Amino acid sequence: MKAPFVDIHTHNPSRSSHISVVSAFLGDDVADAEGPFSVGVHPWHSDTPIAELERRFAPYLDRAVAIGEVGLDRAISIPIEQQAALLAAQLDIAQKHQLPVVVHCVRAYSDLLPIIKRYKEVAYILHGFYANPKQLADLLPYRTYFSMGIRELQRPNGTAIVRSIPAHRLFLETDDGPASIAEVYDAAAKAIGTDITKLRELLYRSYTNLFK
Incomplete structure (x- = not known):
């Protein structure tokens, strides 16, 4: 039996046989969620008060498999210091509850790295990953995974990037795009030069190891 496709980060809930980690925003109703989901405050919403954050996360934490998506984004007008404060508050929750985090990072890897160094115990899934070789090398010593979609x-x-990511640290995603996860796997398998069945088995193993 083939391993299922794993879509590590998506905004498009699916009732298929694939494993899809659906990204929910803090405050969303997930009562009817049938599969795994993450929950967090996106950096675009960094005006969210930090004081009540853990109380607001509490109803989700018995079912969420990850915190996210959270992160830093230098393409928006919100000060990076404000974004970093919100990110740190959510990493405190992730660390306390031993949950991995799904990270949105746009033009801010130099800002993100010192934060990762402070929270070394947390596992990070950097979604929509697209960075230069030095940035990848700087991130690899930590508990980091790298997810790419069809756009990346x-x-x-x-x-070149997908070939540079160690195989056991790679994930794939659909995010909010129209491509199916099967199409993403096909593109990644061709780029890497591997069989899609082997890729499915590898990423499923990584998924079960990370979310055990």
Whole structure:
């Protein structure tokens, strides 16, 4: 029996046989969620008060498999210091409850790295990953995983990046795009030069190890 496709980060709930980690926003109703989900406050919403954060997370924490998506984004007008404070507050919750985090990072890897160093025990899934070789090398010593979607794979350096990520640290995603997870796997398998069945088995093993 083939291993299922794992869609590590998506905003498109699926009732298929694939494993899809659906990204929910803090405050969303997940009562009817049938599969795994993450929950967090996106950096675009960094005006969210920190004081009541853990209380607001509490109803989700018995079912959520991860915190996220959270992170830093230098393409928006919210001060990076404000974003970093919210991120740290959510990492405190992730660390306390031993949950991995799904990270949104745009033009802010130099800001993110010192925070990761402070929270070394947390496992990070950097979604939509697209960075230069030095940034990847700087992140690899920590509990980091790197997820790519069709957009990243089709960008100019997408093939080089996916080949540079250690196989056991790679995930794939659909995010909010129209491509199916099968299409993403097909593109990644071709870029890496591997069989799609082997890729499914590898990423499923990584998933079960991370979310055990």
